[in-house]
Amino acid sequence: MSVLVAYKRTCLLLLVMALGIAFAVTDLRVATWHALLPLFEWMETTPMGVVGKTWGAVFALVQTVHLLAMALLGGAVLAADGRLLGLVLTDQPLQQVQAQCHRVWLLGLLLVVASGLFMACGVALKVYYLEVFWFKMLALTAGVLFQWFVRRPLVDHYGAVSQGSLRLVAVASLVIWFSVAATGRWIGFSG
Template sequence: MDLYPFFDWLDTSMLADISKAYGGVFAVVQMFHLLGMSMLGGMVLVGDLRLLNVLLKDVPSEQVIENTQKWFTVALIVVMTSGIFMSSAVAMKLYYNQMFWAKMTSLALGVTFVYAIRRPLLKFNHDTIDPWTIKLLAVTSISIWFTVAASGRWIGFS
């Protein structure tokens, strides 16, 4: 599916008018993007490091996952909303940027992984899940979200 029409529309949308004309607004939105990314990373790390038995060992892992999942969703909404606004400033440039597509692919993979695999699986009592499955889940999660953040940063350098 070619998304060119979407990027073409975004490039001439009202969002693009604002993001291109007002550097200050762009910088503030970018701040929310970075703060959202920090919160998302924090929730992923606290949850997954608990699953790996590294952090908060004396708090039940079910409780840690339940608490971090809620704020993960909040952070994801902040990151995606601010990300769309930021993309509008350079929509056509991004369309032709390979690193941007690497980020989008890993983001889609991350969202699918969280809501279709990690969350449904971790709804069960963690004692009933094979420990290696839990560890694999945590390592996969950290790897995916690290890739999302790293490829996002690298867009600026490519």
């Protein structure tokens, strides 16, 4: 029992991973997908959906904001993870770099989600049937959770944790955000 209390974060993580695997391999995943169809149908009827479908110029403008926000977010990730790997900004204090990059990352994330929501409304039924869209949503969710519940707490304990664990987390973070960007671009090429 004391081990569960002392390692509650690790236990919670294992529980979340087990639930995620159970969700992925059971019928619950397909049932959830079917249950979400009315939501996506409704999204196309919202003002954002109508504007996105009707005025291509507005959609293109919002898409530009989306891509610039992705560049902002990606830049923050590259700088923060590059510092953890000891590749860039090594003359700056690690925690100062992480704190400043986190603020930029947060701004990028807010812009990405807001512009992405608008774009998704315009092409809701198209993306609903695209497998890669769901992988992007999965990667984005994993990236946000990873940033908040794994990466930041580890950086907060800088000095008490090993350099190897910081580097592994940096590599995993880069892989997640690369996947978010790559699957996002894939959506653009699909359908």
